[in-house]
Amino acid sequence: MNILKRIIAAFSFLTIAPIPRGITLDAGAIGRSRAFFALPGLALGAAYAALAWLAARHTALPPAFTTLIITTAMCALTRCLHVDGLADLTDAWGSAAPRERALEIMRDSRIGTFGVAAIALLLGAKAVAVFQLCSIYNESNPVRVLYALALAPVIGRFTAAWLIQWFPYARPEGKGSYFLEQKPLGDLLIAALLTASAAWLLAGARGLILLAAATLAAHIFGLYWNRKYNGLTGDIYGAAIELTETAALLAVALW
Numbered sequence: 141m142n143i144l145k146r147i148i149a150a151f152s153f154l155t156i157a158p159i160p161r162g163i164t165l166d167a168g169a170i171g172r173s174r175a176f177f178a179l180p181g182l183a184l185g186a187a188y189a190a191l192a193w194l195a196a197r198h199t200a201l202p203p204a205f206t207t208l209i210i211t212t213a214m215c216a217l218t219r220c221l222h223v224d225g226l227a228d229l230t231d232a233w234g235s236a237a238p239r240e241r242a243l244e245i246m247r248d249s250r251i252g253t254f255g256v257a258a259i260a261l262l263l264g265a266k267a268v269a270v271f272q273l274c275s276i277y278n279e280s281n282p283v284r285v286l287y288a289l290a291l292a293p294v295i296g297r298f299t300a301a302w303l304i305q306w307f308p309y310a311r312p313e314g315k316g317s318y319f320l321e322q323k324p325l326g327d328l329l330i331a332a333l334l335t336a337s338a339a340w341l342l343a344g345a346r347g348l349i350l351l352a353a354a355t356l357a358a359h360i361f362g363l364y365w366n367r368k369y370n371g372l373t374g375d376i377y378g379a380a381i382e383l384t385e386t387a388a389l390l391a392v393a394l395w
Contacts, residue, residue: 149173178334181297185290203274225378227255269389288392296385299358310371
């Protein structure tokens with residue numbers, strides 16, 4: 141299969157990047173794009189790091205305004221796709237509905253009270269982490285801040301690739317269904333190698349520890365929802381991405 145198409149599919153699936161004119165992506169390319177999820181993650185992280193660097197070096201913006209810019213970019217560059225997934229999952233959980241009804245709630249485009257609260261808490265946590273990182277940048281440690289902003293999205297997207305491999309899909313349709321029959325272990329190994337390489341290059345041993353902790357947390361997260369719904373959904377993948385990315389940012393801000 142054309143590797144370029146798989147990379148393009150990864151970018152189109154996880155970011156606002158458009159599919160180039162003349163390129164047609166079939167279900168196979170999308171299904172096996174998870175091997176390269178680290179690449180759009182790294183591109184997003186590079187964009188966040190560049191914004192932090194530009195704000196710190198070339199403007200007089202205080203950390204609070206830089207935080208607003210970066211947090212807005214985190215939503216805009218991903219189309220809030222994964223944030224929406226977290227909101228839908230939280231609404232389903234908050235409803236305490238049985239499996240079939242919960243899956244219907246996740247498919248509903250409307251967002252309820254639990255979903256709104258989840259979005260507010262998530263963006264608040266991201267803003268806290270980014271603000272702390274920007275404050276550290278202005279004080280003494282720019283490299284650590286830029287590397288953290290670059291690495292967190294990579295780790296978050298790897299957790300989706302991990303969950304796809306080890307857990308079934310809860311329904312036969314939906315965006316996540318592209319991955320139903322496209323789960324060769326080799327794709328996960330490629331994703332792991334790319335992500336681990338980025339973690340090592342950006343943060344050394346701490347980056348690998350952070351990756352291992354995020355993967356373990358994501359697996360426990362998957363175990364819980366798999367037991368509850370007999371499988372995972374695209375919303376659960378998106379929620380895992382957002383939660384692990386945010387946790388990684390908070391961890392680096394605190395260490």
